[in-house]
Amino acid sequence: MDEDLVESEAGFAGLGLRPELLRALLSLGYEEPTPIQREAIPPVLAGHDLVGQAATGTGKTAAFALPILQALTAERTAGPQALALVPTRELAEQVSQAVHRYGRELNVRVLPVYGGQPIGRQLQALSRGVQVVVGTPGRVLDHISRGTLDLSDVRTVVLDEADEMLDMGFAEDIEAILAETPAERQTVLFSATMPPRIDAIARRHLREPVRIQMAREDVAPGEMPLVRQSAYVVGRPYKAAALGRILDVEAPTAAIVFCRTREEVDSVTEALNGRGYRAEALHGGMSQDQRDRVMGRLRGGSTELLVATDVAARGLDVEQLTHVINFNVPSAPEAYVHRIGRVGRAGREGVAITLAEPREQRMLKAIERLIGRRIPIERLPTVTDLRARRLELTRATLQNALEDDDLERFRVVIDSLTDDHDIETVALAAVKLLHEAAGGDVDEAEIPSPAPARRDKETRQRPTDSGVTRLFVGIGRRAGLRPQDLVGAIAGESGLPARDVGAIQITDRFSLVEVPDSAADRVIKALSRATIRGRRPTVRRERPNR
Structure with missing residues (x-):
C-alpha cells in the first residue's frame, strides 16, 4: 500500500482492519472512526462479546459490520457465518447495504430477510449460499422452521436496536433463534436505551461482555449545536392546534412527529391534513406494503410530515429530514436522545421540538440532566x-x-x-x-397560556402590556441568529440590561423582540448601527396588522 494511502487511513488502520476494508472506507470518504467505532471495533475483533449503548447516527452499524467482515472466511459453510437481527425491514435493508459497501472487495454475500417481500427470492439466495444474513426476528424464525436457514456455522450474532425488538414483542423469537446458534458464538448487542430487560438478555446470552456507553458529544464553547432543541408548554386540548402553528413558523422540509399511540397518530395526522399539510401516518397497525408506500412518498417529496409511533419509525433513515417533533415528552430520557439523533447529521443543522403539558415539565428536567444542557421553553406563536x-x-x-x-x-x-x-x-x-x-390572514382563536413555565437564558416571556414595544429586526434563522445573539446585541449596543429584554420570536428571515417602551427608541438607534451575525439589519417598530 502506498504512503499516501497509509496516511489517509491512519484512523481506521490503527484499529487493525484488513486492507480491503480500509480501501473500501477510503473510497466511501470515511476518514476517522466515530467514538462508538473506536471503542467497539477492537474488542469485537478480539473475539469478546459486547454490550453497547448508542443512539441512531453514531456509526454503530460499522462498529459491528467491519469486525464481521474481518472475520469472514472463504470456506464454504452450510449456512451464514454471521447473523444480525434488527427490528424493522428498513433497518434490515440499511444494514445489509452497509455490509455490502464495506465488503465489496471481499465479494461478500449478504442477504436481508424480512416479511413483506416474496419469500421465494430469499429461498433462492439462501440455497446458493450467503455469508451474512441480516433479518427481522419473525422472518428469520420462519426460515429456521422451514429448514431453509441453518445457523450451525454462525460465529457472530448481532442484536441491533435490542430495546426496540423487545418493545415489538420479539423476545421469544430472539430466544428461539439464539437457541439455534452454537453455544461458543460471539454475541454483540447494541441498544439506544438500557432497561433492565436488556441486562437480563445480556446475562443469559453473553459471556463476560465488554460494556460501552457513549456519552453525549460536547459542543465547543461558541459553536452552534447541530440540533436546535426547544420546547413549548401547552395544555392537552390545544396541542394539535399548537403543533400546526409551530409547523407554520418552522416550515420544515421533512419532519417526523412522534406520538405515543396509534389512535394519537391517526388523530394528529387528520388534524395536520385539515390544516393543509401533506401528512402520513405510520404505526404498527399498518401492513408492510402500506409502510413502504408511505416511506416512498416521504422520500419522493410528495409527503412532508410523517406522524409515527416510536416502534413504527425505528430504523427509518430519511436523508432530507430536518425536524423531529415530540407531540408528548418521551417518558424515557434515553428515547429523547435516540429520536433527536435522526437530525443534525453530516454537518447539517437539525431541529428538535417538544410539546409539553404543564405536568410534563418535570420530565423535561430529567431529559436535561441526561443531555447536560437546558432545553429552552419558547413562546407559542400567536395569531400575529x-x-x-x-x-x-x-x-x-x-x-x-x-x-x-x-x-x-x-x-x-x-x-x-x-x-x-x-x-x-x-x-x-x-x-x-x-x-x-395563498390562504390569506390567519383567522383562528388564540391558544390560552398554561400556568407560567420556568424561565432560563433563552426564555423571555414577559407579559405583553402597554409598557412593552415590539421591534422588527431584519435578520433571522437563515443567518444563524439565536436568541442569545439578539439579547447580547441589545444589551451590548444600547446598554439595556439583558433581563429587561422580553419575548423573542425568530423566523427564517426576521425576528420580533419585546423591549420596554421607554427604551424602544434607544434600542432601535443602537441596533441600526450594530452588526449582528455579520449583517447590519433593518430595525423598526413592528407595524400593526390592518
Missing part, C-alpha cells in the same frame, strides 16, 4: 406571529417572481391600470390578491 409569517411567505414568493425573465408580457396590464391609479396602489392590490390566493 402567523400573520407575519404568511406575509413573509408572500414577500418571498414575490421576490422569486421578480427574478423571473418572463415579466414583460404583463406590462400592458400595468400600463392600463396606472391610467387611473398610482403604481403603488396597483402593486398593493396585486400583493393582496397573491396573499389571499
Whole structure:
C-alpha cells in the first residue's frame, strides 16, 4: 500500500482492519472512526462479546459490520457465518447495504430477510449460499422452521436496536433463534436505551461482555449545536392546534412527529391534513406494503410530515429530514436522545421540538440532566406571529417572481391600470390578491397560556402590556441568529440590561423582540448601527396588522 494511502487511513488502520476494508472506507470518504467505532471495533475483533449503548447516527452499524467482515472466511459453510437481527425491514435493508459497501472487495454475500417481500427470492439466495444474513426476528424464525436457514456455522450474532425488538414483542423469537446458534458464538448487542430487560438478555446470552456507553458529544464553547432543541408548554386540548402553528413558523422540509399511540397518530395526522399539510401516518397497525408506500412518498417529496409511533419509525433513515417533533415528552430520557439523533447529521443543522403539558415539565428536567444542557421553553406563536409569517411567505414568493425573465408580457396590464391609479396602489392590490390566493390572514382563536413555565437564558416571556414595544429586526434563522445573539446585541449596543429584554420570536428571515417602551427608541438607534451575525439589519417598530 502506498504512503499516501497509509496516511489517509491512519484512523481506521490503527484499529487493525484488513486492507480491503480500509480501501473500501477510503473510497466511501470515511476518514476517522466515530467514538462508538473506536471503542467497539477492537474488542469485537478480539473475539469478546459486547454490550453497547448508542443512539441512531453514531456509526454503530460499522462498529459491528467491519469486525464481521474481518472475520469472514472463504470456506464454504452450510449456512451464514454471521447473523444480525434488527427490528424493522428498513433497518434490515440499511444494514445489509452497509455490509455490502464495506465488503465489496471481499465479494461478500449478504442477504436481508424480512416479511413483506416474496419469500421465494430469499429461498433462492439462501440455497446458493450467503455469508451474512441480516433479518427481522419473525422472518428469520420462519426460515429456521422451514429448514431453509441453518445457523450451525454462525460465529457472530448481532442484536441491533435490542430495546426496540423487545418493545415489538420479539423476545421469544430472539430466544428461539439464539437457541439455534452454537453455544461458543460471539454475541454483540447494541441498544439506544438500557432497561433492565436488556441486562437480563445480556446475562443469559453473553459471556463476560465488554460494556460501552457513549456519552453525549460536547459542543465547543461558541459553536452552534447541530440540533436546535426547544420546547413549548401547552395544555392537552390545544396541542394539535399548537403543533400546526409551530409547523407554520418552522416550515420544515421533512419532519417526523412522534406520538405515543396509534389512535394519537391517526388523530394528529387528520388534524395536520385539515390544516393543509401533506401528512402520513405510520404505526404498527399498518401492513408492510402500506409502510413502504408511505416511506416512498416521504422520500419522493410528495409527503412532508410523517406522524409515527416510536416502534413504527425505528430504523427509518430519511436523508432530507430536518425536524423531529415530540407531540408528548418521551417518558424515557434515553428515547429523547435516540429520536433527536435522526437530525443534525453530516454537518447539517437539525431541529428538535417538544410539546409539553404543564405536568410534563418535570420530565423535561430529567431529559436535561441526561443531555447536560437546558432545553429552552419558547413562546407559542400567536395569531400575529402567523400573520407575519404568511406575509413573509408572500414577500418571498414575490421576490422569486421578480427574478423571473418572463415579466414583460404583463406590462400592458400595468400600463392600463396606472391610467387611473398610482403604481403603488396597483402593486398593493396585486400583493393582496397573491396573499389571499395563498390562504390569506390567519383567522383562528388564540391558544390560552398554561400556568407560567420556568424561565432560563433563552426564555423571555414577559407579559405583553402597554409598557412593552415590539421591534422588527431584519435578520433571522437563515443567518444563524439565536436568541442569545439578539439579547447580547441589545444589551451590548444600547446598554439595556439583558433581563429587561422580553419575548423573542425568530423566523427564517426576521425576528420580533419585546423591549420596554421607554427604551424602544434607544434600542432601535443602537441596533441600526450594530452588526449582528455579520449583517447590519433593518430595525423598526413592528407595524400593526390592518
